[in-house]
Amino acid sequence: MTPLPAETVPPSRSLAAPAAPISFAWLGVAPFFVFAVLFLVLPTLHLVVGAFQDADGNFTLRNLANLFQPQIVASFWVTIKISMISAVGGAVIGFLLAYAGVMGGLPRWVRPVLMTFSGVAPNFAGIPLAFAFLATLGRTGLVTALLFSVFGFKLYDTGFSITTFWGLILAYLYFQIPLMVLILVPALDGLKKEWREASDILGGNGWHFWRHVAIPILWPSLVGTTLLLFANAFGAVATAYGLTGSGINLVTIMLFAQIRGDVLHDQNLGYAISLGMVVITVLSNLAYIVLRARTRRFQ
Amino acid sequence: MRRARWVSWLIMAICTVYFATPLLCTFEFSLRLKRGEYSFAAYENVFKDSRFQETFLYSTVLSAATIVFGTLLVVPTAYWVQLRLPRLRPVVEFLTLMPLVIPAIILVFGYVRIYNSSSILPMTSASWSTDMLLGCSYITLALPYMYRAIDTGLQSIDVKTLTEAAESLGAKWPSILFGVILPNLRVAIVSSAFLTFATVIGEFTMASLLDRPAFGPYLQLIGASRAYEPSALAVITFLITWGCMGVIQLLGRGRRGSVSASAY
Amino acid sequence: MAFLEIENLRKTFGANTVVQGFDLAVEKGEFISFLGPSGCGKTTTLRMVAGFEQPDSGRIAIGNKDVTGLRANQRQIGMVFQSYALFPNMTVAENVAYGLKIARRPAAEIRARVEEMLALIKLPSMAQRYPHQLSGGQQQRVALARALSINPQVLLLDEPLSALDAKIRISLREEIRAVQRKLGITTIYVTHDQEEALSISDRIVVMNEGRIDQVGTPFEIYNRPKTRFVASFVGTLNIVQGEVLDAALGRIQIDGQEVKVSRGLNGLASGATQAFALRPEAVTLGEGGDGRNRLRGTIDQVSFLGSVVRIRVRLKDNAILLDTFNNPNLTPPEFGSAVAVNFGTEDLLVLEGGERG
Known part of the structure; x- marks a missing residue:
């Protein structure tokens, strides 16, 4: 040195x-x-x-071209779909929950309970969350069993499985919703009571207020947070791995297997997949930052 | 507004069911090891399992190391940026937010490639150095909220005045840092420590890919081979998480913004 | 019938009675101020008129129509908030147009009305700005334009100037008054600033602990405060305790020195203790002429306030503040010197309400 x-x-x-x-x-x-x-x-x-090199270190675009083989495209696509649905679902439900807890006219104790829980739940992701959902909605899960013994309803006959697409989304929502609540509650607090009153006294009703004032003000943080949730789901590994093993062909799961044992038999293709993931998460985070800056202007 | 109240209750009720059911089911499931009766047998099995003790101890020690070294890395940086080098703030903030943008699996992929046994810095060649590498990767995981908690803490105590006061009394900078700044950051540091612990204790991806005997991979292993013990482990983990967050909430009471809220 | 009638209004929050026995009749075009310290119920009363709070009992009528049960959005009232409350996502023009848009007025009418309103508040060039690009004073003027755009029957202003700088406060309050006169709109103005209330209002309602203490013109409120609270809240005032010697002859004594009171003693028993108010500007140093009251004491404080010198003369238990104009050719009276002060028999005001406030 x-x-x-x-x-x-x-x-x-x-x-x-x-x-x-x-x-x-x-x-x-x-x-x-x-x-x-x-x-x-x-x-x-x-x-x-x-990602731009071949095995000997020479510049190439072949790795990027190889990303377009059906198996990899499919895994990117299913990951994007799961991330998107869980993000939008988490955002919508999280918004309703935050609204109910903060502005819904509920007793005072509701809010701190909601906030505390929302602080804890996102940290309960990963393998333990997978266990919890297996114990609940797995083939021998309690809810699955109860549905059968009480209603005679065979959940798994409907094609549902906790280890498939919708099951994974259901599990992801467990950390997506609280995350949304955590970020959105301050934004809802930023809506001044006087805006609602000003709208009322000018002849407006609840619909007018939300349509013309509240939603336009919240819009950047709603969309921005959804993007953040998307990136959050997109990079997640442990929950999916614990729940499905390699049952769902997620990019992260594929990459996990690739790092472990070069299942693609092409080191540099693994880099290209990483690059693809980084591009997607960076873009959604950038969009989040841009939208965040726009909300600040209002407050 | 009054008409909307039952809608609020409905939303609350549905969400409560959704969030409570998995917890209750997991708990119920964890008690079913013995046929025909509820018992804590699964928990006994878990606690008796030597691998549980080993991996849990390993992860605890590692998270303690993460907390100590992470704090030692972040506090001087945040202090210096606030006091002497405000120009660097955007760069430092960008770097501390990077782990939220780049997925953990990508980072660990990079480590595996860069620090393999044939590289200049062969950290994965021996188990002690791999432990170090895992510790470092946990510091990167904790970086976003650690930095923010401590930076906010520093802002609220007005470092500049404190430092000038200490300097005017003739204190040298190490004694300023350890004698004046750190004690005032106690709450920020302890909060981020518990958040780090909650995150690191069950971490799976990094530990698994670096092939270390940590608690996360152990959980996965048990999940693949046992029926009731995983539920018991999930309950234990949840209690740990809940405990850590409870401590943070208690500490953060009456302060603006909790650590977890500022982490995102 | 008055234009705006408030009858026996009462409001409680939990165990707290915030407003009680509130009666007021406001004529069309009148400018009324609610004056009082924070927590006196003035804002709550205003919010009941606006429709944001429901009174527990009592009645509010505007133009002979009972509006007590109506929601805020059905009352056609204009309101200006302390925090401006402009919609941050809309331009100035969009803010002013909001009420008209909701009422589904034709676009051409809205455009004309917005222009008219912006001309009224003298900000015609700001139409396309956003609220965060305006100063506080400008924002509050836009808020006024927005409140007036819907042609409200009553204009309510809730401490509209208290977030602004002292200088802007004075110019803007004059502007508000000018606009109000021009439109002849019935107005209620809430403030805790007595100077503001005195300068702007046709009548002032002084409130204390949820009740009206006195209603009157600024002149009456200042010169003839009815209660001890009004007297002390509006302007600086001496309050002295006197003992009634003979109510019919107007004889009382203050700390053992006899003075005369020309009115208001009727019905008081001899020997009763009574509070009296005395404006500092009514008192002068010196023996004074015949027919004036005279009290002797020692100077125990001299404050030089610029154009005015305020002197405190200690009697025994009571002290009297008096103002003299600054005279550069005279040295101010010295601390500790024995002096006499004099004032007219009509300057001693009998206060009702005993110890309240």
Whole structure:
């Protein structure tokens, strides 16, 4: 390792003193930047660069072209569908829940309970959440059993399974809805009571207020948060893995298998898949940031 | 507004059913190990399992390391950015938010490739260095909310005045950091520590791909091989999560914005 | 029949009675202020008139029509809020047009009306701006235009100026009054600022602890406060305790010195303790002429306020503040010196309501 320039300065006080504050200040943040480069920037760059290289390190677009084979396209598509449905579903239900809890005229204790639960539930994702849903709606799950013994309804005869598309969405909603509530409640708090009263006194009713005032004000944060939920579901691995094993051909599950054992027999194709995922999550996060900035203007 | 109240109750009721049912079912399921009676036998099996003890201890130690080193990494950075280098704020904020944008599986994929046994920094070649790598990857996971909690904490105590006051009394910077700044950040640090613990303890993807004997992969293994024990483990994990969040809520009472809310 | 009638209004929140026994008749085109400290019930009363709160009992009628049971959006009332409450997602023009759009007025009429309103508040060039691009004073003027756009029967203003700077407060209150005069609209103005209420109103309703203490013109309220509360809340005032010697002859004594009161003592028993109000500007230093009341004491405070010097003269238990104009050629009286003060027999006002407030 080459010594840092700061260390080469002779310890003569008169000389070092003017330069010291600058180099010293940079020294304070240096560990963070080293860490960020090693564990955030380099790994991402490595994959992005690798996506444009063949096995010998030459530039190629073949990996990206290979992304368009049916199996990979299908897995991207099913992941996007699941993420999108769980995001939109989570956003809509989360919005209704946040509305009911904050503005629905319910007793005061409802709100802190809702907020506390919404703080906990998103952290209950992953393998344990999968276990919980298996115990509930799995083939031998309690609800499945109750539906049969009470109503004579055979849930699994309908083609439903907790380990398939809709089952996974149902499980994802368990962390998507509270996440939406967590982000949206502050936005709903930002709706001033006086706006509603001003609308009322000018002759408006509830519909007018929501149509012309509240929804337009909330729109950026509604859409933005939905995008965030999308990215959140898109990158999730553990819940799906715990619930379905490799039963659903999600991109993340495929990538998981690829990292473990190069199931695609093509290292650089794995990089290309990573690049595809990064592009999708970066785009949805960027859109979120842009929309977020637009909401700020109102408040 | 008065007419809408029953609609609110209805929404609340439906959501309560949705959120409570899996928890109740899991608990009920976990008690069914012995045929014909409810018992805590599944829990006994879990606690007696040496792999449970080993993996849980492993994850606990690792999350403790994550908390200590993450805090040591974040506090000076946030302090310095606020006090001396405000120009760097956008860059630092961007970097701390990166883990929310880049999925964990992508990051760990990068680690596996960069730090493999034939690279300049062969962190995956020995188990102790792989443990370090997993710890570092957990720090990246915790970075977004850790940084925000501590940055908000620093803003609320007015670092500049505190530092100047300490400097005017002749304090050197290490004693300022450890003697003045850190004690004032206690709540922010402890909150982010519990959030980190709740996140790290059951983490699966990174631990599994780096092939470490952590609690997350153990959960998955039990899930694939046992019937009732997974439910018992889910209940235990849920209680841990709930406990951590409870502590954060208690600490955060009366303060603006909780840690978990600012993490997203 | 008055245009706006409020009868025996009462409102409680839980165990708290916020407004009670509120009676008021407002003539068409009148400008009325509700004045009182925070928590006196003035805003709650205003919100009951607006329809945001339902009174527990009592009746509100506008133009002979009972509106007590009507919702806010059926009352055709204009309201200006303390926080402006402009819709942040709409331009100035869209804000002003909101009420008309909801009433489904034709587009051409809306356009003309918006233009007219913006001209009225002297902001015609701001039509396409968003609220966050305007200053506080400009926002409040837009809010006024929005409230007036629907041709309301009554205009309500809830502390509209208290979020603004002192200078803008004065110019804007004059502007509000000018617009109100021009349109001849019946107006209720809530404020806790006595100077504001005195300068702007036709009549003032002084409220205290949910009740009306006094209703009157600014002149009456200032010069003839009926209760101790009104006297102390409106302007600076000396309140002295006196003992009635002979009510019929108007003789009382204050800290053992006898003075005369020319009115208001009727019916009081000899020996009763009674509170009297005395405006500082009614009191002068010196012996005074015949027929004036005279009290002796020592100066225990001298405050130099610029054009006015305020002096406190201590009697025994009571002290009297008096104002003298600053005279650069005279040195102010000295602390501790013994002096006499004098005032007219009609300046001592008998206060009702004993200790309340």
